[in-house]
Amino acid sequence: MKVIIRRPRREVEMPGSRRVRDLLQELKINPESVLVVRGDELLTPDELVKDEETVEVVPAISGGSDDEV
Amino acid sequence: MKCKTCPGKAVIDMRRHNAAFCKDCFIVHAERQVERTIESDKMLSKDDRVLVAVSGGKDSLTLWEVLRRLGYHTTGFHIVLGIDHYSPQARATVEAYAKKNSLPLIVTHVKEEYDFSIPELAQYTRRVPCSACGLSKRYLMNRAALEGSFSVLATGHNLDDAAATLLGNLLHWQTPQLGRMGPALEATHPKLVKTVKPLIRLTERETLAYAMLRGIDYHDDECPNAIGATSLFYKDLLNQLEHASPGAKQSFYFGFLKKGRPAFLSAQADGVELKECEVCGQATTTETCAYCRMMDLARRTATARGR
Numbered sequence: 001m002k003v004i005i006r007r008p009r010r011e012v013e014m015p016g017s018r019r020v021r022d023l024l025q026e027l028k029i030n031p032e033s034v035l036v037v038r039g040d041e042l043l044t045p046d047e048l049v050k051d052e053e054t055v056e057v058v059p060a061i062s063g064g065s066d067d068e069v
Numbered sequence: 070m071k072c073k074t075c076p077g078k079a080v081i082d083m084r085r086h087n088a089a090f091c092k093d094c095f096i097v098h099a100e101r102q103v104e105r106t107i108e109s110d111k112m113l114s115k116d117d118r119v120l121v122a123v124s125g126g127k128d129s130l131t132l133w134e135v136l137r138r139l140g141y142h143t144t145g146f147h148i149v150l151g152i153d154h155y156s157p158q159a160r161a162t163v164e165a166y167a168k169k170n171s172l173p174l175i176v177t178h179v180k181e182e183y184d185f186s187i188p189e190l191a192q193y194t195r196r197v198p199c200s201a202c203g204l205s206k207r208y209l210m211n212r213a214a215l216e217g218s219f220s221v222l223a224t225g226h227n228l229d230d231a232a233a234t235l236l237g238n239l240l241h242w243q244t245p246q247l248g249r250m251g252p253a254l255e256a257t258h259p260k261l262v263k264t265v266k267p268l269i270r271l272t273e274r275e276t277l278a279y280a281m282l283r284g285i286d287y288h289d290d291e292c293p294n295a296i297g298a299t300s301l302f303y304k305d306l307l308n309q310l311e312h313a314s315p316g317a318k319q320s321f322y323f324g325f326l327k328k329g330r331p332a333f334l335s336a337q338a339d340g341v342e343l344k345e346c347e348v349c350g351q352a353t354t355t356e357t358c359a360y361c362r363m364m365d366l367a368r369r370t371a372t373a374r375g376r
Contacts (some may be wrong), residue, residue, distance in 0.1 A: 007291055032308040035081070035277055042080040042278060044070040044089060058281075060274040061229065061308070062126060062291055063199075063301035 002054040003027065021045035024057070033061045074098075081278045084315035092282050099279045102270045103135045110253040112265035113221055119143045120175075120219040120262075122210050123166075125159035125288035127280040128225035130166055132268055134285055136223065137170060143223075145174040146213050148206060151186025155292055162288040175217065177209055185367050188294070193367040193374075198294035201363065208360035212351060214262035226266040229273040232318040233303035235325055245341070248333035251326060258343040260352040272318065273304070 003012045003023060014023060020036050020043045036043045037056045049055050070079040070089045077091030090098055107113050113136075121136060123129040123145045136143050147163045150156050160176065167174035180186040187205065191198040214222045231250070238246045252269040256262055268276060280287050295301065310317040345351070346358035353359070 006289075030305075030308050030312050032272075032274065032311045033305070035274060035281070037281070042092075042281065044079050044082045046070050058277065060272075060277040061301065061304050062128075062273070063295040063298040063304065 001049050001051055004054065004056040005029075006057065007059050015051065017048055017050045019045065020047045020049060020055075023049060023055075027057075029057060034059055080282070081275075083275070085272075085311070085319055087315075095278065096282055099271060099275060100135055100138065103132075103267045104139060106252065106270050107139075107265075107267050110265070112253045112267055113141055113223070115140060115142075117142065117220045118218070119221050119223050120146050120210070120214045120217060122206070122222065122224045123147050123163050123174075124225075125162035125166075126225075127285070127287040127289075128227055128230075128268060128273070128276050130163075130225075130285050130287045131271075131276045131280045131283075132223060132225040133166070133172070134283060135279075136267070137172065143172060144217070144219070145172060146210060147174060147176045148209055149176060149178040149180070150202060150205075151178070151180040152188060152292065152294065155290055158290060159288045162286065165286065175213060177213065179205060179209070183364065185364070185371075189371075190363065190367050191294075193370040194363050196363070199298050199300070202294070204360055204363060208351065208358070211260075211262055211264075212349075215260060215351075219262060222262050222264045224264065224266055225268055225276070227268045227271050227273050227276050228318055228322060229304050229307065230300075231266070231269055232307050232322045233300050235322055236303045236307065237299065244333050247330065248335070250330060258352040260345060260350065261343075269322075270319075 001014050001017070003014060005012065012027065014026070021031065024031050024036070031045060035058045037058055038049065038053060043055065070082060072079045072091035072094050073088040074094045075091060077094070079089035080092050081095050082089040113119060119136060119141050121133045121143045123133055125147070133143060133145060145163060145167050147160060149160050164174065185193065187198055187202045190201040190205065194201060210222055235250060238250065252266045254264045307318050341354055343352045343354060346353045346361055347356050348361040349358060351358050
């Protein structure tokens, strides 16, 4: 499978199929800070991504100007 | 994974709620969370004229979308920060959203109207860019709300923003700031406008999911000045905690509001008397407000450097 990771953008080829939670663990990405998307579809951690598919890891976290919240 | 409320297939899991939702049920859940926040903290009424601060990112456009759908009278307010490549795209995103939804929008350009872009301000005042940006935004948002006679200013801060700010304020024992933290701050001076943060019960991951599922065309680029920002480091730390202990961020922030903040309210009030800035007339605790002092320093430094 191909995994596209944004910020900074990079592509990772991972052989075989695996569940979303496993691919994030292998890539050492905290699932609390991202969403995993296949096309327009958001994927839950139990979803199986097949070898021939492409998924994108979209970062949820943005930072910037300090503020009183 | 199945949706918690219907037989549909889930698209997002939320471990802090021990739940997962399909697209439609998640959208309903997120909008209800915002609606309940607005009601429980008495943030807005349907009579209010609400100025919504919109950067063009997922959080601010999610806020505008939800407030619009809930039937509030909103006007967008966008600040063009003058950051190469980033600012033009952000502005175009906001203008496209406003046009698509026939919503009024006010745009302020810091370079054109106040002489300095945010990177220039940072350079001439030797502040980190995020500090110059935060101070400018707070000042310009309040000023725009006053000048436009808006009753409330709404910002898209989410639970991750709030928890990260709380962590930073605690680490440095910023007691007056700890007293001021809260999802709704009433106007305590005629030159201050009430500010509210209706997304405070949604995590950043949830606002991202909402924006994606609603098909909001948000500006996805990270501000180049935010790379390495302390707030990102704090958010990462808190998400590590959240991963190990779901609900940690919520417990940290809302627990503080309930049990910790009252202890700091006096620190906020002690010796603080708000008056009008002798330069611009905005509310301040000193003779000249922090924004005018920053701008004065920038002008003097720029002149000294022959600009």
